[in-house]
Amino acid sequence: MSNVNPKSLIVIFGATGDLAKRKLFPSIYSLYQKGKLSEEFAVVGVARRSLSDDAFRHYVSEAIEHSTKQQFLDEAFISHFYYHSLDVTNIASYQELKQLLERLDSTYNIEGNRIFYLAMAPEFFGTITAHLKSEGLTNVNGWKRLVIEKPFGHDLKSAQHLNKEIRKAFSEKEIFRIDHYLGKEMVQNIEVIRFANAIFEPLWNNRFIANIQITSSETLGVEDRGRYYDHSGALKDMVQNHMLQMVALLAMEPPIKLTTDDIRSEKVKVLRALRPISHDEVGQYFVRGQYGRGIIREKEVIGYREENNVDPDSNTETFVAGKLMIDNFRWAGVPFYIRTGKRMKEKSTKIVVQFKDVPMNLYYRTSENVHPNLLVIHIQPDEGITLHLNAKKSGESMKTTPIKLDYCYNCIDGINTPEAYEKLLYDCMRGDATNFTHWDEVAASWSFIDPIAEVWTNTKAADFPNYEAGSMGPKAADELLQKDGFHWWSIHYNGQ
Ligand SMILES: NC(=O)C1=CN([C@@H]2O[C@H](COP(=O)(O)OP(=O)(O)OC[C@H]3O[C@@H](n4cnc5c(N)ncnc54)[C@H](OP(=O)(O)O)[C@@H]3O)[C@@H](O)[C@H]2O)C=CC1
Numbered sequence: 074m075s076n077v078n079p080k081s082l083i084v085i086f087g088a089t090g091d092l093a094k095r096k097l098f099p100s101i102y103s104l105y106q107k108g109k110l111s112e113e114f115a116v117v118g119v120a121r122r123s124l125s126d127d128a129f130r131h132y133v134s135e136a137i138e139h140s141t142k143q144q145f146l147d148e149a150f151i152s153h154f155y156y157h158s159l160d161v162t163n164i165a166s167y168q169e170l171k172q173l174l175e176r177l178d179s180t181y182n183i184e185g186n187r188i189f190y191l192a193m194a195p196e197f198f199g200t201i202t203a204h205l206k207s208e209g210l211t212n213v214n215g216w217k218r219l220v221i222e223k224p225f226g227h228d229l230k231s232a233q234h235l236n237k238e239i240r241k242a243f244s245e246k247e248i249f250r251i252d253h254y255l256g257k258e259m260v261q262n263i264e265v266i267r268f269a270n271a272i273f274e275p276l277w278n279n280r281f282i283a284n285i286q287i288t289s290s291e292t293l294g295v296e297d298r299g300r301y302y303d304h305s306g307a308l309k310d311m312v313q314n315h316m317l318q319m320v321a322l323l324a325m326e327p328p329i330k331l332t333t334d335d336i337r338s339e340k341v342k343v344l345r346a347l348r349p350i351s352h353d354e355v356g357q358y359f360v361r362g363q364y365g366r367g368i369i370r371e372k373e374v375i376g377y378r379e380e381n382n383v384d385p386d387s388n389t390e391t392f393v394a395g396k397l398m399i400d401n402f403r404w405a406g407v408p409f410y411i412r413t414g415k416r417m418k419e420k421s422t423k424i425v426v427q428f429k430d431v432p433m434n435l436y437y438r439t440s441e442n443v444h445p446n447l448l449v450i451h452i453q454p455d456e457g458i459t460l461h462l463n464a465k466k467s468g469e470s471m472k473t474t475p476i477k478l479d480y481c482y483n484c485i486d487g488i489n490t491p492e493a494y495e496k497l498l499y500d501c502m503r504g505d506a507t508n509f510t511h512w513d514e515v516a517a518s519w520s521f522i523d524p525i526a527e528v529w530t531n532t533k534a535a536d537f538p539n540y541e542a543g544s545m546g547p548k549a550a551d552e553l554l555q556k557d558g559f560h561w562w563s564i565h566y567n568g569q
């Protein structure tokens with residue numbers, strides 16, 4: 074894990090796809106510009122369509138230009154890119170790929186270090202890993218690593234099956250399951266906020282915290298991913314992975330050390346302590362929604378059922394709100410509320426920790442509003458922390474006023490923080506799997522999600538579409554908190 078300029082041969086399966094274009098190529102370039110790649114690296118793009126190396130290099134250059142919004146002219150960098158046309162289901166074609174990899178390994182003195190990045194539809198994951206092994210592409214002198222995109226299965230059973238398949242070719246330590254939220258600067262900051270601040274850790278439990286809210290809202294609809302999304306929905310697309318990972322980081326016990334194994338084992342304990350939701354309790358704990366037509370940034374947008382490749386009678390949820398209970402000593406009785414959705418009012422990911430009220434409120438004896446202390450962790454688009462406190466109103470005897478202590482991460486550092494994929498790729502090159510999901514976490518997450526998904530698949534949502542594009546989701550999501558005497562806090566940066 075010590076090497077700061079790791080040598081690696083990166084093989085991207087699905088190199089002509091959306092993810093490679095938007096995230097992977099710009100991330101590799103950014104690492105190169107920052108001097109985090111040695112000159113001893115090569116990237117091989119793999120997909121079915123026929124492209125020459127030059128055409129592929131042109132494609133990658135355009136992707137980088139699009140992402141950086143600057144003219145891209147870096148011959149030295151782009152000369153490390155190669156293309157190999159291959160249908161991953163055709164075992165015979167892997168031999169040529171093997172020869173190419175061996176040649177590049179020697180040209181760039183890579184010493185046999187290989188990353189196989191599967192940026193393809195998940196149904197191919199098992200086939201690719203089986204062929205990589207049987208055709209000898211995994212026989213290397215250095216290290217080999219498999220980066221695997223989400224979704225990791227579509228329920229526990231399929232995830233177990235997939236895991237069994239890929240484990241035939243790669244050990245658990247060689248598998249890097251991407252959850253790009255774990256690469257976000259402020260998600261990584263959760264641990265530091267909690268464990269490096271004496272003022273928070275003693276309060277981080279059911280004696281002082283009333284509830285925790287996590288919102289991840291998007292203004293985009295399903296864009297051109299209707300075919301995938303209509304079989305997935307927000308529960309499997311966002312909750313099973315990103316939202317539960319944030320819950321685990323917020324709720325875990327302090328690890329003994331900051332090692333990959335110690336951190337992951339604490340996260341798994343949280344996921345296993347999630348109170349299981351039985352089929353007949355789903356309506357009590359979870360709310361689903363689907364967007365109809367509406368207005369986003371003053372433009373009319375269509376409803377989900379009108380999107381391309383979406384069933385006009387679709388039962389798929391584009392919004393989820395839920396109440397999670399963690400049945401352990403620290404969190405007994407504290408609800409963790411989550412909500413996520415497409416075509417909502419604002420693009421924002423935010424965590425609000427609401428502290429309990431002081432035992433006797435000396436200052437709010439009248440009908441004035443009580444202002445609980447809040448710790449807000451702004452994940453995106455703004456990055457920072459806000460602590461909401463009460464202070465004395467200047468001049469007016471002992472009247473109080475809410476105040477905010479604000480730390481804006483990207484304002485102070487002045488530059489954009491690195492893209493999550495950039496950090497995760499670099500971690501993978503250095504062999505640091507801390508910010509990737511272990512199989513035990515995946516399994517525990519699916520165990521929790523499965524009953525909810527089963528109920529939603531088997532019962533038609535009669536009220537769909539039930540929220541307008543540009544809103545904050547269906548009314549029932551507000552009622553979920555109102556039942557407990559709470560409400561959602563604003564996701565607006567300067568909101569309360
Ligand atoms: N796009 C995104 O923002 C995100 C994507 N992901 C995940 O990343 C993965 C890739 O997604 P995305 O890039 O959007 O997918 P795309 O559909 O855009 O790309 C699929 C890629 O696979 C190639 N391909 C398809 N079939 C074969 C085959 N039989 N043999 C070889 N290559 C093949 C395609 O190229 P060709 O047609 O030339 O063969 C193309 O390069 C998925 O698992 C997705 O869930 C995860 C998070 C976000």
Ligand SMILES: O=C1O[C@H](COP(=O)(O)O)[C@@H](O)[C@H](O)[C@H]1O
Pocket residue numbers: 289291310311422
């Ligand atoms: O994994 C996914 O995440 C994106 C949201 O990611 P963000 O970094 O923009 O918050 C979501 O749009 C997509 O549907 C999902 O597959």
